């Protein structure tokens with residue numbers, strides 16, 4: 800199947816995949832305590848593709864509205880999602896969405912988030928982004944570099 804700018808919904812067992820999808824810019828909901836019934840309802844209401852490793856859950860929806868994941872590794876799962884929808888990673892969208900809560904993140908002045916970043920970051924970084932919903936602050940650093948390296952390791956152009 801091929802879908803333009805798809806939106807996703809991870810079931811409660813693939814929350815780590817949600818963070819990776821958001822990292823590369825895709826809209827992905829994940830409600831940790833959601834039951835199968837809730838997942839089905841939200842996916843239907845918001846036109847989201849369900850990502851799950853649960854055969855029963857996948858069987859309850861039309862094939863084009865769910866992807867049954869094989870891998871237990873979130874990066875392997877990301878590869879499966881990208882392959883099954885023939886998605887293209889847009890580098891301009893990497894790190895535009897909060898990996899924790901799925902909201903858009905935007906550049907912020909260092910002075911506005913100074914008290915929320917560790918001292919070593921204050922000394923070495925000047926550019927920051929923040930999530931206006933949960934308040935998480937993002938900056939270029941080793942964690943980010945490691946994530947990009949893992950994506951390149953599975954052949955994704957980030």
Ligand SMILES: [Zn+2]
Pocket residue numbers: 897898899900901902930931932933934935
């Ligand atoms: Zn957030």
